[in-house]
Amino acid sequence: MAILRKFHFLINPISGGGQGKVVFNFLPEIMRSMAFGEQEWEREFSIYEQFEEQVKDALANSKCVVVVGGDGTAAAVFDVLLQHEEFRHVKIGLIPLGTGNDLARVLNLYSALVDRGLLYIVRKLIVAPSKSFDLWKINGKFAMANYFSAGIDARIAHDFNRDRKEGKIAGNSVIKNKLHYVKRFFADRSYRLETGDLHITDKSGTKNSFTLADYRTIIVGNIPSFAGGSNPFGKSDVADGLLEVLRIKSIRSFLKAISIGAGNSVMKAKEIEIHLKKDEFIQIDGEDFSGKLEMPIRIEFGGRVEMLHL
Secondary structure, three states: OOOOEOEEEEEOOOHHHOHHHHHHHHHHHHHHHOOOOHHHEEEEEOOHHHHHHHHHHHHHOEOEEEEEEOHHHHHHHHHHHHHOHHHOOOEEEEEEOOOOOHHHHHOOHHHHHHHHOHHHHHHHHHOOOEEEEEEEEEOOOEEEOOEEEEEHHHHHHHHHHHHHHOOOOOOOOHHHHHHHHHHHHHHHOOOOOOOOEEEEEOOOOOEEEEEOOOOOEEEEEOOOOEOOOEOOOOOOOOOOOOEEEEEEOOHHHHHHHHHHOOHHHOEEEOEEEEEOOOOOOEEEOOEEOOOOOOOOEEEEEEEEEEEEOO
């Protein structure tokens, strides 16, 4: 029987303006300084066309997989985890090099990176404890760890990703990305959901239905962080088997929610079904899913994983 590696670092080389390459280069020195032998850990750059196989290999041969990248890279790892229950015991770590880094914020990893630097967070993560963390399935296929949304915020994310692919964002720094997000907000501020229905099942099993027509957005959250650090949900337990659900009617309410929270407008749900027009703007964990989901959209509990945290 093969001996499992203690750590496998799966590194997105382009995240954080190329900081993934810095992590890759410094890892041997860091691991040696902490008395890890060469057979106890592995590092590799993620390759888009081979990513699923890379993840399965890392999960099958390691006690802990550390994702070096943004929320999108982490979500792709969770997609594989949901499809393979035999890997659920593997601990997952994250070195946050994305734009929003919402998952890393609730795990206290983002502040460690910002305040103390890259080498500090690598050293701390290697000895960090783990805690249970809910994962959710969307249409039985896609993993959701952070949030789902449709409407104005998803439209902004869609247009941002389009502009980035077309080279309209100078450079790849976090600050420039956030400034472009603000620009997209003003350009897309009139957007609203033309039609739609929301059906939720609460903790007691009671089902309720609501309209989404003429609302600005529907946001479903698993963690108390949204769109780069705002918290419209208030208190949120990441391992309670429940989601926070928020319908927002106006731009004023949207800005209020992301600045100080939505208060009593937040609903709790253990299962959700959403009906929208086929080409509606949608995002999952900050990644553009517009046109990729069949209707209706069903969100249900997918299981728990162990996440490293500080």
